[in-house]
Amino acid sequence: MARDSYTRLLDGMLMYHAGFRRSIATIQSLLPGTQSVDARPSLLTILSTASSLAQHLDVHHSIEERYIFPLLAKRMPAEFGMDHLKEHHVMYDHLKRFAAYAGTVQKNLVKARKTAVEGGDWDKNTYDEARLTVLVKQLGDALLFHLDHEEHSLHADQLRKAGFSAEELDAIHM
Numbered sequence: 651m652a653r654d655s656y657t658r659l660l661d662g663m664l665m666y667h668a669g670f671r672r673s674i675a676t677i678q679s680l681l682p683g684t685q686s687v688d689a690r691p692s693l694l695t696i697l698s699t700a701s702s703l704a705q706h707l708d709v710h711h712s713i714e715e716r717y718i719f720p721l722l723a724k725r726m727p728a729e730f731g732m733d734h735l736k737e738h739h740v741m742y743d744h745l746k747r748f749a750a751y752a753g754t755v756q757k758n759l760v761k762a763r764k765t766a767v768e769g770g771d772w773d774k775n776t777y778d779e780a781r782l783t784v785l786v787k788q789l790g791d792a793l794l795f796h797l798d799h800e801e802h803s804l805h806a807d808q809l810r811k812a813g814f815s816a817e818e819l820d821a822i823h824m
Contacts, residue, residue: 655816656806659718662824663804666710667797673703674790681786685779687766693759693777700752704745707793711738721822722803725812729803737796744789751785 676699680692715738723730758776766772802808809819 654806655819656809656814658819659809659822659824660801660804660806663801666706667801670703670707670710670793670797673699673706674786674793677703677786678790681779681783683779684782685771685777687768687770687772690759690766693755696782697752697756697759700749701756704749704752707742707745711742714738718822718824722812725814726803726808729808734800734803737792737799741789741792741796744785744792748782748785748789751782755782 677696680696683689684693684696715735719730719734723734755777759772762772762776
């Protein structure tokens with residue numbers, strides 16, 4: 651089956667974007683109740699997912715900003731120009747705060763492991779569920795808005811309207 655040059659970029663992005671959405675949803679679904687020491691396995695899953703999400707988003711957006719969007723911005727400056735980069739920066743600022751706190755919590759849990767009491771709660775200096783909940787919400791809001799906007803901009807009709815030829819789109823490496 652021949653691939654459609656006009657849908658190739660969006661199709662390629664959707665796989666990654668779905669993974670980012672899944673990571674945020676996983677974290678949000680596991681968060682309630684993690685202040686309890688007994689929820690340590692869920693908290694460890696959250697921290698592992700947070701680390702993976704941060705790494706994958708960083709690589710994904712670095713590739714987009716360096717190789718893909720500068721080419722698209724030539725004909726679609728409103729969609730892939732400075733405003734798009736601002737979205738990346740806003741999302742990335744939230745990601746940095748989220749990842750930094752998740753990393754701190756991971757270190758704190760190692761230190762607190764021996765003093766944690768089953769049936770009790772983590773000390774707020776070790777881990778604060780409310781704080782992580784806010785950070786995840788902020789990241790999720792910025793990320794999901796950005797992904798939706800990016801996907802809309804990559805639709806075939808938008809690329810055609812911008813005047814891209816199939817050959818030009820095929821020349822963009824993914």
